[in-house]
Amino acid sequence: MPLSREDLADLIDGRLPWPQVKAIVSTPKDDDRFQRLLEVLQTRVAWAERILMPLGDHLYVVEKGTERIVKCDCGQEFGDWRCNWKLHSLVLVRDGEASLQEIWPGRSAPDPRLCEVREYICPGCATLLKVETVPFGYPVVFDALPDLDVFYREWLHAPLSSESACEDRSLTVIGQWAADRGAPPGPN
Amino acid sequence: MKKTLKEKLAESRQAYAATGCYAGITEPRLLRSDPIAAELFHSRLLAALIAGRETTKMISGSPYVREVAELAIGLYTPEGHNIAQSTGIQAHSRPMGEAIQWMIEHDWEEKVGIAPGDLFWFNECSVAGMHPADVYDILPVFREGELVAWVCTVIMEMDIGAVSPGCMPVPNVERATDGVRFAGEKVGSHDQLRHDIVTKCEMSFDMADMFLLDRKGAIAANLHVRREVEKLIGECGLEWFRTATCELIEEERRNQLARLRQRTVPGRYRNVISFEYYMAQQPTSWLPAKRDVIRLAPMETRIDASGRVVLDFEGAGEWGWHSFNATPSGMWGCLAIGIVQTLSWDGRANLGSLLPFELELPRGTVFNPGDTRPLAQANTWATTIETFSAWMATLSQTYFMRGFREEMLGFRSAYSIAMVGYDQYGQRRPLLAACTGTIGSAASAVRDGLDPGALLPTPEVDRGNAEIWEAFVPHLDLSHRLDPYSAGAGRYRSGLCMPIMNLIHGGREIVGSALVSGGTYGILPNLGLSGGYPGGKLIRAVLHDTNVAQLIAERRPLVHELGSPADPDYARLIEARISHPHHVPEPFALANGDITIDAHGAPGGFGDPLERELEAICRDLDNGLITAEIAARLYGAEARFDTRMQSWQIDEDASARRRREKRAERLARAVPAREFWVGRSRQLAAREFDPLISEMYASSMKLSESFAQEFRDFWALPASWQPEVP
Ligand SMILES: [Zn+2]
Numbered sequence: 085m086p087l088s089r090e091d092l093a094d095l096i097d098g099r100l101p102w103p104q105v106k107a108i109v110s111t112p113k114d115d116d117r118f119q120r121l122l123e124v125l126q127t128r129v130a131w132a133e134r135i136l137m138p139l140g141d142h143l144y145v146v147e148k149g150t151e152r153i154v155k156c157d158c159g160q161e162f163g164d165w166r167c168n169w170k171l172h173s174l175v176l177v178r179d180g181e182a183s184l185q186e187i188w189p190g191r192s193a194p195d196p197r198l199c200e201v202r203e204y205i206c207p208g209c210a211t212l213l214k215v216e217t218v219p220f221g222y223p224v225v226f227d228a229l230p231d232l233d234v235f236y237r238e239w240l241h242a243p244l245s246s247e248s249a250c251e252d253r254s255l256t257v258i259g260q261w262a263a264d265r266g267a268p269p270g271p272n
Numbered sequence: 273m274k275k276t277l278k279e280k281l282a283e284s285r286q287a288y289a290a291t292g293c294y295a296g297i298t299e300p301r302l303l304r305s306d307p308i309a310a311e312l313f314h315s316r317l318l319a320a321l322i323a324g325r326e327t328t329k330m331i332s333g334s335p336y337v338r339e340v341a342e343l344a345i346g347l348y349t350p351e352g353h354n355i356a357q358s359t360g361i362q363a364h365s366r367p368m369g370e371a372i373q374w375m376i377e378h379d380w381e382e383k384v385g386i387a388p389g390d391l392f393w394f395n396e397c398s399v400a401g402m403h404p405a406d407v408y409d410i411l412p413v414f415r416e417g418e419l420v421a422w423v424c425t426v427i428m429e430m431d432i433g434a435v436s437p438g439c440m441p442v443p444n445v446e447r448a449t450d451g452v453r454f455a456g457e458k459v460g461s462h463d464q465l466r467h468d469i470v471t472k473c474e475m476s477f478d479m480a481d482m483f484l485l486d487r488k489g490a491i492a493a494n495l496h497v498r499r500e501v502e503k504l505i506g507e508c509g510l511e512w513f514r515t516a517t518c519e520l521i522e523e524e525r526r527n528q529l530a531r532l533r534q535r536t537v538p539g540r541y542r543n544v545i546s547f548e549y550y551m552a553q554q555p556t557s558w559l560p561a562k563r564d565v566i567r568l569a570p571m572e573t574r575i576d577a578s579g580r581v582v583l584d585f586e587g588a589g590e591w592g593w594h595s596f597n598a599t600p601s602g603m604w605g606c607l608a609i610g611i612v613q614t615l616s617w618d619g620r621a622n623l624g625s626l627l628p629f630e631l632e633l634p635r636g637t638v639f640n641p642g643d644t645r646p647l648a649q650a651n652t653w654a655t656t657i658e659t660f661s662a663w664m665a666t667l668s669q670t671y672f673m674r675g676f677r678e679e680m681l682g683f684r685s686a687y688s689i690a691m692v693g694y695d696q697y698g699q700r701r702p703l704l705a706a707c708t709g710t711i712g713s714a715a716s717a718v719r720d721g722l723d724p725g726a727l728l729p730t731p732e733v734d735r736g737n738a739e740i741w742e743a744f745v746p747h748l749d750l751s752h753r754l755d756p757y758s759a760g761a762g763r764y765r766s767g768l769c770m771p772i773m774n775l776i777h778g779g780r781e782i783v784g785s786a787l788v789s790g791g792t793y794g795i796l797p798n799l800g801l802s803g804g805y806p807g808g809k810l811i812r813a814v815l816h817d818t819n820v821a822q823l824i825a826e827r828r829p830l831v832h833e834l835g836s837p838a839d840p841d842y843a844r845l846i847e848a849r850i851s852h853p854h855h856v857p858e859p860f861a862l863a864n865g866d867i868t869i870d871a872h873g874a875p876g877g878f879g880d881p882l883e884r885e886l887e888a889i890c891r892d893l894d895n896g897l898i899t900a901e902i903a904a905r906l907y908g909a910e911a912r913f914d915t916r917m918q919s920w921q922i923d924e925d926a927s928a929r930r931r932r933e934k935r936a937e938r939l940a941r942a943v944p945a946r947e948f949w950v951g952r953s954r955q956l957a958a959r960e961f962d963p964l965i966s967e968m969y970a971s972s973m974k975l976s977e978s979f980a981q982e983f984r985d986f987w988a989l990p991a992s993w994q995p996e997v998p
Contacts, residue, residue, distance in 0.1 A: 095677070098718050098885075105678055108678050109679065113676060139673065140672075141880065142803075171946075173945055174938075174945070175943060175944075175947075176943075177943075188873075189838035190838040190839070191837055192811055193809060194794055195795065199794055199796060201796070203942070205942045210938050212803040212880040212882070213803050214802065214803055218795070219546045219568060219795050220961050221952060221961055221965065221969070223982070223986035223987065224945070225543065225798065228541050229541075230673060234576075234577045235537055250539065250540075252540070255985055261949055265953075265988075
């Protein structure tokens with residue numbers, strides 16, 4: 085069912101009455117949903133870069149010159165889309181009784197011996213971008229690495245200008261951190 | 273010369289391998305040539321299956337059928353491929369076919385004989401199925417002497433003769449403790465059960481009457497579907513029927529691929545879940561089983577250019593001596609339930625829906641132990657269902673990215689107390705009440721989750737009538753209220769859960785255990801979406817030696833809701849000796865007047881809770897779905913109750929101020945990811961972690977060099993680094 089731009093905007097804002105949402109859920113999907121969504125999202129951000137893919141409530145993969153980076157709607161940038169954006173965010177870790185109790189009181193709290201909760205926060209707008217609840221010490225989860233070129237070229241039939249291989253490059257950041265850690269303290 | 277079923281199955285598989293199309297149908301023509309006839313044909317098959325299911329509900333007497341409707345019926349090709357499936361529990365659409373295929377491959381046609389009117393039973397989970405409590409009634413359909421289809425009904429049984437406590441016992445680890453298993457046994461002919469089999473059931477089960485009534489219901493359903501299929505073949509001819517049923521599967525395969533291309537985004541998606549199996553204190557005589565372990569389950573989903581999906585469980589921990597090991601059959605079953613609810617619901621929802629998927633389940637892991645014949649499999653279901661509950665968060669992520677935010681859906685597993693003992697009628701039997709329908713669903717990006725009524729196993733969730741359960745089980749239901757503390761917070765919150773609170777009443781010599789449909793406990797499942805939180809840990813309390821009789825005599829309040837977990841009602845209102853058994857508890861004694869409580873955490877909320885609209889918070893306050901304490905603590909909303917208006921009011925300015933403070937506090941407390949990484953990496957290098965966690969990583973690394981490599985790379989640990997095995 086084709087959605088009007090207004091209805092789509094209301095849908096993503098949670099303002100569409102339930103009977104209409106139900107109708108959208110139950111009827112055949114609109115093939116151009118993605119393109120129309122991008123139109124709505126693009127009008128809402130204050131910056132000019134082209135949105136290529138929404139990743140979360142505030143995060144987008146955008147085209148910046150020849151780069152593709154992750155960007156918050158507040159303008160904060162999180163680096164190459166092939167590196168886990170969480171590595172460029174702030175982290176509030178809850179791995180002790182007191183900090184876990186702030187969210188889950190009493191016996192509803194996870195076990196601090198086994199579980200750690202990581203809240204990834206945007207340095208630009210302090211928005212909570214993602215909560216990760218994992219076994220203690222589990223590597224930071226790279227939730228979504230979309231294959232943008234395959235998607236735009238083969239599924240949307242609208243290839244992007246500069247294609248690049250879709251591969252996890254998070255270790256380049258880690259490698260830098262490890263090198264910095266190992267290096268003797270500099271003059272600063 | 274007529275082909276054997278074995279030859280037909282081999283041919284069908286070869287044709288698929290050679291062409292990538294079901295039964296080698298590269299150009300489906302028949303159904304496309306007459307779309308109206310195609311729809312009518314499919315509708316009549318579905319109508320027959322659904323009518324069969326309704327028939328069963330009228331015949332069977334067990335509350336699992338009548339109250340919870342844990343049953344479904346499928347129609348299969350002669351090769352055991354699902355053509356159509358009734359409403360109801362969708363997990364069995366593929367496993368029931370695997371059971372049929374196993375019979376075919378093990379020479380049933382030649383050595384056991386398959387004739388019109390023959391009845392077969394199957395619940396051998398080392399071959400196919402979700403757990404032995406799900407019994408398959410299988411009936412062949414013949415036309416002019418040739419087997420042209422199979423009908424199969426699944427019903428979940430409350431009692432299959434398992435060792436106490438109950439039909440899904442937790443402490444038991446060896447096969448025989450599961451009760452009676454049937455591996456395609458021919459239990460009847462001419463549409464009648466054999467007298468000796470009926471007698472065997474009467475001798476084997478405490479609840480033989482329920483078991484046999486369920487079989488009568490299943491047989492009646494199967495006969496109904498057989499009659500309708502015979503009628504259809506009479507109308508359309510056997511060749512047309514054969515081609516049309518195969519095309520239903522092939523068309524669905526194509527449509528499912530098209531749906532994946534329409535609604536998802538190609539790429540790589542990751543999540544992780546872990547299962548806690550606490551067996552050290554369980555009363556089992558197989559001593560090697562007596563250990564507590566946590567098993568890791570990293571999940572990687574890859575969607576390729578064609579739309580095909582690979583679910584890769586590389587890095588999963590080892591199988592063990594407990595009843596929670598998953599199997600490939602069970603994993604396929606739960607994948608089917610997951611996708612039918614958001615992807616193939618407008619299609620045929622048959623085997624074709626699964627053909628675009630591939631599961632990589634490394635051998636030796638908890639997902640693929642290899643030979644499971646020696647093992648109890650009462651809870652195979654638990655691990656598979658929780659895995660796919662978590663996988664739904666990944667599927668939701670792809671829907672979100674593609675713009676189909678209304679399709680986002682997520683679940684979390686449920687636990688409840690199970691019992692064995694003497695009921696209010698003086699019979700000793702498993703006393704199992706359902707926990708289905710007590711869990712809320714995850715939020716989507718367009719609205720809050722559903723309050724109870726969301727369970728991955730079945731889209732038609734029903735907790736059943738409390739009064740009916742009370743007639744079957746010696747307990748009184750104390751609560752049907754929504755628990756504000758159960759929700760996963762977020763801009764859109766998850767649905768709320770309903771705590772299960774029962775007062776033991778009218779029984780004697782009762783042993784408590786649990787009905788388990790998950791494995792996470794102290795480690796919350798990673799279900800938060802885009803800044804939303806998952807709900808908290810299961811709170812399980814058992815109140816022994818209570819003063820309930822006195823409270824009732826004095827007409828004082830009992831306990832009907834959890835209240836704040838920091839100061840729960842049950843500890844305040846009732847005088848009792850309180851224990852807090854974990855999710856897979858060791859058996860414990862229960863007496864009349866005791867109270868059992870299970871308060872669940874919901875799956876994930878969506879988005880930053882500080883962005884939830886104040887109006888929505890006010891509405892939740894007025895409806896009792898949140899408390900002022902939660903509103904302030906998690907949402908930064910300042911609310912007060914207006915006694916004159918008898919409604920809640922939100923102070924917008926104070927709330928805006930509080931939200932600003934909370935954001936500032938985040939920035940003050942959070943550290944750059946690099947700083948977190950340096951600290952954690954140092955701790956891991958020094959092996960500063962709990963022995964259970966250490967053993968969990970060791971188990972995964974033992975099976976997967978690539979997992980070990982990735983773990984060490986991520987934390988920049990030396991190549992020689994290994995977690996210690998306690
Ligand atoms: Zn931001």
